[in-house]
Amino acid sequence: MSEEAFDLVVVGAGIVGLGAAYEGLRRGLRVAVVERSAGVKGASVRNFGHVGVTGQSGEALGYALEARERWLELAAEAGFWTSQRGGAIVARGEEEQALLEQLAAERGHAQLRLHGADAIREATGAADARITGGALLPLDLQVDPREAAPAIARLLEARGVVFRWGAAALGIEPGSVTTASGTLRADAVVVAVNADVDQFFPQLAAEARLRRCGLDMLLLDWRGAPAVPHPLLTGSSMLRYSAFAGLDGAEALRERIAYEQPEMIERDVNQMVTQRPDGTLIVGDTHYRGHAVAPFQEERSFDYLLELNEQLFARRAPVLQRWQGVYASAPQEFLLADPAPGVRVASVTTGIGMTTGLGFAAHAVAGLL
Ligand SMILES: Cc1cc2nc3c(=O)[nH]c(=O)nc-3n(C[C@H](O)[C@H](O)[C@H](O)COP(=O)(O)OP(=O)(O)OC[C@H]3O[C@@H](n4cnc5c(N)ncnc54)[C@H](O)[C@@H]3O)c2cc1C
Incomplete structure (x- = not known):
């Protein structure tokens, strides 16, 4: 059994843990x-790769702006693909249009640029006749989720961060992390295990009302289809991201969607897509929450996502892959707590960790030291 000493030990090599390690470095x-x-396999490789800055507000917007800088820095240093073309959102109806106009007035041209129906269809590849307009979100970034976090891990490893892959932390105490193959002594420990906070600190997880959120995702063969150059959000995204969801009029949109598309609300769908550099299209997503997430994904959820996608683009495409993602979910967007001296738990407790995680992790480490 080995024993090694470090200034900082991070548990979890998702985007939050990698962000904490980067800050330590x-x-x-x-x-x-x-x-x-054995590698980065959690939520940080199963997502859309959308760094959705403009959709955030308050604390999350602060972390997102900081994370954006770090994404660009890391992409340059590690050499992974990133797109600065910005995000896009389509409106299909007056409630969605009103929310876009309200946020545009609040944030200004640098963050949200309104477009008419034809222009937004042209810019996004969407073809839905119900589109009434939309906006481009220039601050948003896109990364390839399957490539970005693993590339950051390789960069950190090359710069001297010691990675213990395939080594589950079994015990976390002030000053040490125990694994099956040895103990790592540490002046400070950051626990970045996403929803698995309850495995180490059940009382903290219960107090934060932490649960797991499962999501169904699809990868489509989009060859031969018009490009989707921006991460593309829809009205259902406006119900979810705080910059929109906090506006007057969000409730009216929820009521309309609940009336016209009850299944959208029932399956808690955020209809959005991103196109990876290889041309494949990531399509999602449904949400279901509990202390544990059922591993049995419902075929109807995938059918529904495909129907929605067909309406949006007026095209069908072959399904290449299906998968389930899981992230931490709680009433607050972030869980930052010190359950023991020198031990800090950092978890993004809603689906915005790619957007905020690198900024949030830097803040977590700064506070701990
Ligand atoms: C389908 C899906 C789509 C999403 N889309 C987006 C998006 O487009 N934009 C956005 O901003 N966010 C998105 N998110 C959210 C985002 O992916 C997450 O918030 C983020 O990846 C969480 O990062 P993490 O490091 O906390 O978790 P993870 O990436 O899950 O990493 C946690 C790590 O901890 C490890 N771990 C757990 N327990 C132990 C232990 N005992 N010992 C050692 N290691 C342990 C796990 O193996 C895992 O690797 C999405 C999430 C999902 C699931």
Whole structure:
């Protein structure tokens, strides 16, 4: 059994843990990352790769703006693909249009640029006749989720961060993290295990009302179809992201969708897509919550996502892959707590960790040291 000493040990090699390790490295610390899987396999590779800055507000917007800088820095240093073309959102109806106009007035041209129906169809590849207009969101970024976090891990490893892959943390105490193959001594520990906070600190998880959220996702063969150059959001996204959901009029939109498309609300769908650099299209997503997430994905959810996608683009495409993602879910968007001296839990408790995680993790490490 080995025993090694570090300034900072991070548990979990998702985007939050990698962000914490990166911050430690920037501060000149000796850093180790303990990850139970053989690679980055959690939510951080199963998502859309949308860094959706403009959709955030309050604390999340602050983290998102900081994360945006770090994404660009890391993409340049690690050499992974990133797109700065910005995000896009289509409106299909007056409630959606009104929310876009309200946010445009609040945030200004630098963050949200309104477009008419034809222009937004042209810019996004969407073809739905119900589109009434839309907006481009220039601050949003896009990364390839399957490539970005693993590339960051490789960069950190090359810069001297010690990775213990395939090593589940079994015990976390002030000053140490125990795995089956040894103990890592640490002045400070960051626990970045997404929804698995309850495995180590059940009381903290219960107090934060932490649950798991499962999501159904699809990958389509989009060859031969018009490009989708921006991460593309829809009205259902406006019900979810706080910049829109906090506006007057969001409730009217929810009521309209509930009346016209009850299944959208029932399956808690956020209809959005991103196109990966290889041309494939990531399509999602449904949401279902509980202390545990059922592994049995409903075929109807996939059919429904495909129907919605067909309406949006007026085209069908072959399904290449289906998968389930899981993230932490709680009434607050972030869980940051110190359950023991020198031990900090950092979890993004809604589906915005790719957007905010690198900024949130930097803040978590700064506060701990
Ligand atoms: C389908 C889907 C779509 C999404 N789309 C977006 C999006 O487009 N934009 C956006 O901003 N966000 C999105 N999100 C949310 C985002 O992906 C997550 O918030 C983010 O990846 C969480 O990062 P994390 O590091 O906390 O978790 P993870 O990436 O899950 O990493 C946690 C790591 O901890 C490890 N771990 C757990 N327990 C232990 C242990 N005992 N010992 C060692 N290691 C352990 C796990 O193996 C895992 O690797 C999406 C999420 C999903 C699931």
